[in-house]
Every structure is written in structure tokens, then in C-alpha cells.
Amino acid sequence: MTADHDLGALTGVRSGKRSFYPEYVRSAERLERAVGALDRISRALVRTGEGPRALVEAVVRAAAEHVQADWLLFAVADGALRAARPRFLLLTGDRLVDDERLFPAAAAEHLRVLRSHPWEADDPPASGVRVPMTLDCEPVGGIAAMPAPGMDVADTDLAVLRVLANQAAVALHNSFLVHATVRLRGRTERLSEAAEQQARDLAARNAELQETQRRLFEAMQRQALDDERHRIARELHDSVTQDVLSAGMMIEICRADLAGPGADLGVVSAKLVEAKGLTRHAVERLRAAIYALHHAESEPSGSLPVLLERLSTVHLPTELKVRVTVRGTPVPLPGEAEHSLLRIAGEALFNTVMHTNAARALIRLDYRGERIRLSISDDGDGDPAQLRRMLRLASATDLAGAHRGLANMRARTEELGGTLSIRRSRIGGIMLLLEIPPPRHEARAAG
Structure with missing residues (x-):
């Protein structure tokens, strides 16, 4: 009796009845479907990097295949997983539909329930099956299906659907994080390229500024030299030129006196001495203008x-x-x-x-x-x-x-x-x- 009890606990059937073998066969089939479903789940959930839609499509196909559904609906509740796209997807036959106006009436009713937030998971549907999708113990949507006629959906099948739905919620969230990270990385790379370009532009502008400063400094130097040349010319004109021209005028007067009759040589000699003094004075002032132009104290x-x-x-x-x-x-x-x-x-x-x-x-x-x-x-x-x-x-x-x-x-x-x-x-x-x-x-x- 103990051995039969242990066998029943392992297989889920009672060996004392004639129905042992058919029940064993059904249990084995469910176990095989469960293992196959877990395999499909693992293949679906690793497609996170392909984007949220590819992930949702893989989940929908895996769940529909597990319960052999005429149609299967995956939906995210309003206000939950705000970045998730698509928000709902229906698989009917081999066709994927994301337009609720094309949904069958039963699927549209399930969509209304799944999108409400929160919804009572324990409330049995009028037709088909429905399981919630939770994330951090909060309902965020679910899966609804219409199994094919004659398909006996057991509790283990519903458990598989719940596992698939919950893992899909986690995968959707991770997919959002992955794609957000990719977008941020792309934006970071673009910003980095823009910063590098800006740095190159700034370097070019700085080079242009330095060249402009150099030219400005050269222009200021040239202006200073021009100003100094004008100052020298003015100083020479106002000092040396006067002495030289005065000496020339004095010599011209002496020449005129000598050309006339009765010239007084003493007077002419005195004027020539004065002219000589003027030329000597001109030379002295020329030296002063060259070596001490900037000193008014030379007066x-x-x-x-x-x-x-x-x-x-x-x-x-x-x-x-x-x-x-x-x-x-x-x-x-x-x-x-x-x-x-x-x-x-x-x-x-x-x-x-x-x-x-x-x-x-x-x-x-x-x-x-x-x-x-x-x-x-x-x-x-x-x-x-x-x-x-x-x-x-x-x-x-x-x-x-x-x-x-x-x-x-x-x-x-x-x-x-x-x-x-x-x-x-x-x-x-x-x-x-x-x-x-x-x-x-x-x-x-x-x-």
C-alpha cells in the first residue's frame, strides 16, 4: 500500500484503478508539454535584445503553441510598463493583429479586462482562460487564450502561462532598459563627437585669435614706430631746421654785403661767426633730438x-x-x-x-x-x-x-x-x- 501511495504521489494517478494507464499517459503528455513550454519560454525570453515587439511576438507564439489556442492575447495594463510597445497583440491562426477593431468579441472582452488596472485575477472568465502578468507583485497585464476544442487545460498549463507572462513582464522591462541604454550610449557618442568637434573648432578659433593678436601687436608696433617717426620729424623741423635755415640766411646776408661796395669786413666776419654758432647749435640739437627725443627736460x-x-x-x-x-x-x-x-x-x-x-x-x-x-x-x-x-x-x-x-x-x-x-x-x-x-x-x- 505504501508503494502504491508513493507511485501515485510521483505520477499524479492512483494505480489501484483500471484508469491508471490512461491517466499516466495524460500526465506524461502534460509533463512533456510543460518541458517543451519551458524550452520555448527560454528561447523567447532571450530575444530581449531584438526589441520589445520581437519579444512579445515570441511570447505569444510560445503560449499559443502550449495551449493549442485558436487565438491568444497578450496585453499590458493601462498605466503599467509605460515604455512597453506594443501594448497588446493578438495571435489568431498564423496572423498577428494589433488593431483591436479586428478582434473577435471574446478577445475584445478579455482585452478590456486585462487593460484595466488592477483587475481581479481570481474572477473566472466567461470563456477561454486568463492569467495575470505581475511585476514586483503588482499586476501589469496578462495573457488570455481560447484553447482549441477538446484541449484540456490543466492547472499546470495555467502555471506555465503565468510563468511565461511574468517572465515576459521582466523581459519587457529589461528590453526597455537595454534599448534605453543603447539610446543613451548613442546619444553619449553623438555628444562626445559634438564635444570633440567643438574642441577642434575652439582650437581653430584660438589659433585664429592668436594670429589676430599677433597681427594686432605688429600693427601696434608699426603704429608706434610711425608715431615716433612723426615725432622725430616734428622735433627736427622745430629745432634743427630753424638753426640751419637761420645760418643759411646769415650767410646769404654776408654774401650780399660782400658783393656791395664798401663792405665792412668786421661786420661780415661777426655775422659769419654768428652763422658758425648757429650751425654748431644745429648739430648739438640734432644729437639731442636723436638720443633724447622723449625728454622735454632737454630744454x-x-x-x-x-x-x-x-x-x-x-x-x-x-x-x-x-x-x-x-x-x-x-x-x-x-x-x-x-x-x-x-x-x-x-x-x-x-x-x-x-x-x-x-x-x-x-x-x-x-x-x-x-x-x-x-x-x-x-x-x-x-x-x-x-x-x-x-x-x-x-x-x-x-x-x-x-x-x-x-x-x-x-x-x-x-x-x-x-x-x-x-x-x-x-x-x-x-x-x-x-x-x-x-x-x-x-x-x-x-x-
């Missing part, structure tokens, strides 16, 4: 009124009488400003000697609080209108040095923040008038 020391007084007696080869007047309280000026004003006054006096028949010249320095006015007037025959035209022409065109003295005077005045004008003087000739602002930082420091 004789003293205040601006004193320097103007000295200027009125320097290298004037005619009998031009120069008078200097100062009004207001003198204001100390920076060395560069005094240097420029002295150069302007010297150039104006030299032009008076060279280009007019003036006998008198007046230098007036006027301190007016908010403005400092410097005027150089003469009683010669110069024309202010013609001088203004020459100034405009010299500013607009390179005349190879002609009339550069006027342009230099205006440039120096503008560098000091002032203005230069040419007028008719009260004593009959030309008046150059320049106005500059006082050094404001000096005024503030004094207050």
Missing part, C-alpha cells in the same frame, strides 16, 4: 615766461624786435606742455622772419584761470586767409615737408587739449592764437 630750465623771454633773443638773423608780455598769475605746467608751447612760439617767430617783412613781433602769455592763451603777433605783410588755406592743405596732404610747421603747431596744440586759430593781428600782420586748459590735477591738488 633750458625755467618757467614758461622765462623761456619765452630767452626765445625772443635766440637765432633771429634780422632786426626783428620781439617783446614778451605776461598777464595773470603764472601756473606751473608739466614739462611736456611747456616744451610744446615753446616749440610753437619758436616756429611762429621763425615763420615771421622767413616769410614776412615784419619789424616787430609780440608774444603774449595770458593766464585766465580756466584757459591759458598764447598769441604770437607781427606787423608784417602776411595773409591770414592764405595761411589758413596752407594749414588745411598741409593737414590733408603730404607735401614732403612743405608747410609742416603749421601742421606741427596745430598737432602740438591738440595734444594739449587746446585749439589753434590764425587771425589778423592788431598791429597789422598775422596773429597765431592758441588756447589750452590748465593742468586740472594741479588745481585740485592745490585746493
Whole structure:
């Protein structure tokens, strides 16, 4: 009796009845189908990498083959596994349908139940079979089938369907993760390529920027050299040229005196000595201009009124009488400003000697609080209108040095923040008038 009981426990049939063999055969068939179903399940679930639809199709075919179904439905509940696609799939015969409008009435009713979330798994269907699909102990859909007529669906068959459904839920979730990872990897690769391209672009832009900076630096160097050349030319014109031309004029006067009758050799000799002194002075100033152009301290020391007084007696080869007047309280000026004003006054006096028949010249320095006015007037025959035209022409065109003295005077005045004008003087000739602002930082420091 014990042996029969053990055999019945193993086979699931009772050996004491005549139905032992048919029941044994049916049990063996179920066991074989279960093993075959597990094999099909394993083959279906390893297709995760092919995408969710291929996985769902493999699960549907494996389940339909196991229960020999006329049709079999796989469905995911609404709100569950949101990334799962397709949400439902029906296998009828050999045809896969994902349009619920083409479903049989019984399959459509099962679809309605499976899509509801949650649904009662213990509620028996009116027709066919239905098993839930769970993930993390939560219903997420299920499988419904209509077995073929005469197909006896046992509890083991339903268990196989549940295993298949549950593993399908896990496989769907894993498939989503796999494909999400693939998409993220692809996006990461694209971003990496974009970053590399951006890095290459930035490197190219940086190279262009460095080249632009190099060219800008070269341009600044060229501009600095051009500015220095202009400064040297102005310094030479305002200093050395005056001495050389004065010496030339003195020699020309001596030549004219010697050509006339009754020439006084003593007077001529004195003038030649003076011309020699002018040429020596020109050489000294040329050296100073070459080696010390940037130092305004090369001018004789003293205040601006004193320097103007000295200027009125320097290298004037005619009998031009120069008078200097100062009004207001003198204001100390920076060395560069005094240097420029002295150069302007010297150039104006030299032009008076060279280009007019003036006998008198007046230098007036006027301190007016908010403005400092410097005027150089003469009683010669110069024309202010013609001088203004020459100034405009010299500013607009390179005349190879002609009339550069006027342009230099205006440039120096503008560098000091002032203005230069040419007028008719009260004593009959030309008046150059320049106005500059006082050094404001000096005024503030004094207050």
C-alpha cells in the first residue's frame, strides 16, 4: 500500500484503478508539454535584445503553441510598463493583429479586462482562460487564450502561462532598459563627437585669435614706430631746421654785403661767426633730438615766461624786435606742455622772419584761470586767409615737408587739449592764437 501511495504521489494517478494507464499517459503528455513550454519560454525570453515587439511576438507564439489556442492575447495594463510597445497583440491562426477593431468579441472582452488596472485575477472568465502578468507583485497585464476544442487545460498549463507572462513582464522591462541604454550610449557618442568637434573648432578659433593678436601687436608696433617717426620729424623741423635755415640766411646776408661796395669786413666776419654758432647749435640739437627725443627736460630750465623771454633773443638773423608780455598769475605746467608751447612760439617767430617783412613781433602769455592763451603777433605783410588755406592743405596732404610747421603747431596744440586759430593781428600782420586748459590735477591738488 505504501508503494502504491508513493507511485501515485510521483505520477499524479492512483494505480489501484483500471484508469491508471490512461491517466499516466495524460500526465506524461502534460509533463512533456510543460518541458517543451519551458524550452520555448527560454528561447523567447532571450530575444530581449531584438526589441520589445520581437519579444512579445515570441511570447505569444510560445503560449499559443502550449495551449493549442485558436487565438491568444497578450496585453499590458493601462498605466503599467509605460515604455512597453506594443501594448497588446493578438495571435489568431498564423496572423498577428494589433488593431483591436479586428478582434473577435471574446478577445475584445478579455482585452478590456486585462487593460484595466488592477483587475481581479481570481474572477473566472466567461470563456477561454486568463492569467495575470505581475511585476514586483503588482499586476501589469496578462495573457488570455481560447484553447482549441477538446484541449484540456490543466492547472499546470495555467502555471506555465503565468510563468511565461511574468517572465515576459521582466523581459519587457529589461528590453526597455537595454534599448534605453543603447539610446543613451548613442546619444553619449553623438555628444562626445559634438564635444570633440567643438574642441577642434575652439582650437581653430584660438589659433585664429592668436594670429589676430599677433597681427594686432605688429600693427601696434608699426603704429608706434610711425608715431615716433612723426615725432622725430616734428622735433627736427622745430629745432634743427630753424638753426640751419637761420645760418643759411646769415650767410646769404654776408654774401650780399660782400658783393656791395664798401663792405665792412668786421661786420661780415661777426655775422659769419654768428652763422658758425648757429650751425654748431644745429648739430648739438640734432644729437639731442636723436638720443633724447622723449625728454622735454632737454630744454633750458625755467618757467614758461622765462623761456619765452630767452626765445625772443635766440637765432633771429634780422632786426626783428620781439617783446614778451605776461598777464595773470603764472601756473606751473608739466614739462611736456611747456616744451610744446615753446616749440610753437619758436616756429611762429621763425615763420615771421622767413616769410614776412615784419619789424616787430609780440608774444603774449595770458593766464585766465580756466584757459591759458598764447598769441604770437607781427606787423608784417602776411595773409591770414592764405595761411589758413596752407594749414588745411598741409593737414590733408603730404607735401614732403612743405608747410609742416603749421601742421606741427596745430598737432602740438591738440595734444594739449587746446585749439589753434590764425587771425589778423592788431598791429597789422598775422596773429597765431592758441588756447589750452590748465593742468586740472594741479588745481585740485592745490585746493
